[in-house]
Amino acid sequence: MSLQEYPLSGGDRRFLEARIESRTLPQTLLLEGGAEERRHALALYLAAAIVCTGNGARPCGICRACVKCKAHSHPDIQLYAPEKKGSTFKVEVCRAIRQDAFLQPNDGVCKVYILEDSQAMNDSSENALLKILEEPPAGVYFILTCDSRSAMLPTVLSRATVVPLLGAVSAFSEQTLETACALAVAAAGGNELAILRESASLEKAREEIRQVLLCLSEIFAAALKQKSGGTAEEAEYAEAVGQLVHTLTKPKIYALWKNVQALTASAEHNANLNLLLTGLCYRLRQATEN
């Protein structure tokens, strides 16, 4: 295992490697963007690196702590997330974490709290955490993950070291990428017929719709980033991103991204499949209309 497997910029990777090596990782990290599964995997990797008791490269993968990490049974690594997709991150949970952080670790000398989807925290939840993030007890680490730092309170952000994940390494199948790119290009060109044709290929395939929505969300986010002066990433969907950036204004790309986020939420909530597809066509079209 190494950080090479994760979609990080060279600078961020070297930063994390050096800090793991010297056991000086920041006590509050915010992993931002990229694919959700990669963020999750990186959070677990970093947590393992923190609790690993090996002497060489960490996580060593073989010490007692690493073995427990692999089995997801390390008592000093705690993972929290909103109860379900789209729900808020409860303030009670944040308060409980704040109290728990002062208790001694069970096994070693470090404790790690992984807080996933922290963009789902409302202001009171974030404020409940703020105090402990300001002065975390020695050996206590917080790894927050979020879609975008823009959803976090500035006070929380100022306490965290943000590590952005690149969207470039995607876990999407070729079929998913193809459909999502075609839909993005069709949306860019306002091509209603192409939108209908591409979305028709998704009938009866709920999981595929979900994947396509996630991929579309990455594409629109990459286009937004580029439109805001960010550098283009080498991604399989670079061409679709290029078309969006070339054809649409920033507010329109943002509208597309927002619409896809909303649809992803309904896809998670078992919405009727046909309605979901109709919604997809409507929202892709609507976002680009004048």
Ligand SMILES: [Zn+2]
């Ligand atoms: Zn180890």
